[in-house]
Amino acid sequence: MSKQDIQTRAERDILPALPNSTHDLARLRVLNSGQDTPVVTVIGKFNHGKSRLLNELIGNDTFAVADKRETTALAEHLHDDVRWLDAPGLDADVGSEDDRLAVQAAWLQSDIRLVVHAAKEGELDTAERCLLHELHADGKNTQRQTLLILSQADQLADDTQLKKVSEAILTQAPGMTLNIVSSTRHRKGVQEGKALLVNKSGIPALKTALGAALKRVPQARAHEKQMLLDTIRLELRHLSDAYAGTLADLHSKQRQQRQRFDQDIIDALGKVEQDMQKTLEVSGTDHSLIPDAAEDRFKLTAGKLERARLQIAYSQACIYLNGTLTRHGVFELPSEQQTAAASLNSVMVAVLGVSVKYRKDLNNIFCTASGQATLHRQFARYFEISTDRKTLLAQITNAEHNVATTDKAWAALHELETITQT
Ligand SMILES: Nc1nc2c(ncn2[C@@H]2O[C@H](COP(=O)(O)OP(=O)(O)OP(=O)(O)O)[C@@H](O)[C@H]2O)c(=O)[nH]1
Ligand SMILES: [Mg+2]
Incomplete structure (x- = not known):
């Protein structure tokens, strides 16, 4: 029997006993799929610059960017041995069922989550704080990593403003590192060959942090598989x-x-x-x-x-x-x-x-x-x-x-x- 058949049978035979294991089994299916390529996804509210950030990270305009609610389904792109997933914005009030499913799929497949928050919005709102809390709890369990990103930094008047917003956010997300970026600056710096601007965009620093996180993925996946099996085993026991x-x-x-x-x-x-x-x-x-x-x-x-x-x-x-x-x-x-x-x-x-x-x-x-x-x-x-x-x-x-x-x-x-x- 193929691995996939065994996985399907496991879902068929375990779920009647443990209906709450739906997510764990679905995640195991992803981890057992044989796709070793790590998956990075963006999560955040709509229009916060998620798609554009991904474009800057991969170096081309793969993902659709617009000044409105743009991404409404999961988009995927393979680049540099990483699967990049662009997810719709997390705005339950305006989101459709399709959005919800796309966000769920991103959650299910991702090894590294980039939580994107636009600087001009100031502090995190309740939904974002809940999301971070959830991701933090999940990360402790699964070792899946989350990077917090303050995007569109160029939209703030000056560094004093930026500092104020950063500090406020860090008190809301204690223990996390804030990656401050500006996709606009990065693009401009790259196009005009201005290394200083590229550097100031925060994108190179984010790439370094992401590189380190990517190195930890195989070990995190091994841990997560074991953890998921242990959880199911314990509940079944x-x-x-x-x-x-x-x-x-x-x-x-x-x-x-x-x-x-x-x-x-x-x-x-x-x-x-x-x-x-x-x-x-x-x-x-x-x-x-x-x-x-x-x-x-x-x-x-x-x-x-x-x-x-x-x-x-x-x-x-x-x-x-x-x-x-x-x-x-x-x-x-x-x-x-x-x-x-x-x-x-x-x-x-x-x-x-x-x-x-x-x-x-x-x-x-x-x-x-x-x-x-x-x-x-x-x-x-x-x-x-x-x-x-x-x-x-x-x-x-x-x-x-x-x-x-x-x-x-x-x-x-x-x-x-x-x-x-x-
Ligand atoms: N000034 C500035 N604008 C940005 C930056 N990043 C993105 N934007 C603009 O913000 C708007 C939204 O960007 P998107 O990348 O489409 O935002 P999104 O979060 O993917 O939005 P949804 O797909 O609708 O969830 C677009 O007009 C972008 O050009 C930035 O760093 N600086
Ligand atoms: Mg988008």
């Missing part, structure tokens, strides 16, 4: 640990719930068996089996008494077992099994039926191992399809899906690590 923890907790909850259910059912069946045995212990004639004669219709017969006694014992067993089931969230039949007769929709009715029970039935159902095992099995089946258990199962399925997502992301990250190092 946190995420997959969290997902694995959730899944383990849910599995353990599922197991414990079932164990408690099984134990409670065994205990309840044991108690019901004991009570039932007392009812069934009576020896002698089983009156319940002797049908009443027609003339006994309004009399209290031994058969009626015995049948009532069995019925009460049976009802008590059912009530007791039902209490146990209810404690574990087993109430009614699942909706797909329900009928129009609401009284038939209980799990107890579904398991034990509605027929009248006699001694033999009660003994088989409640007092034999096979009877108890049957009840246990059927109760367990309804337990597993009760609402709470189904919800838990859905949570487990979801957690398993999350774990699978991070597993896939790990595999893709390992591949990405291989192509990034080579």
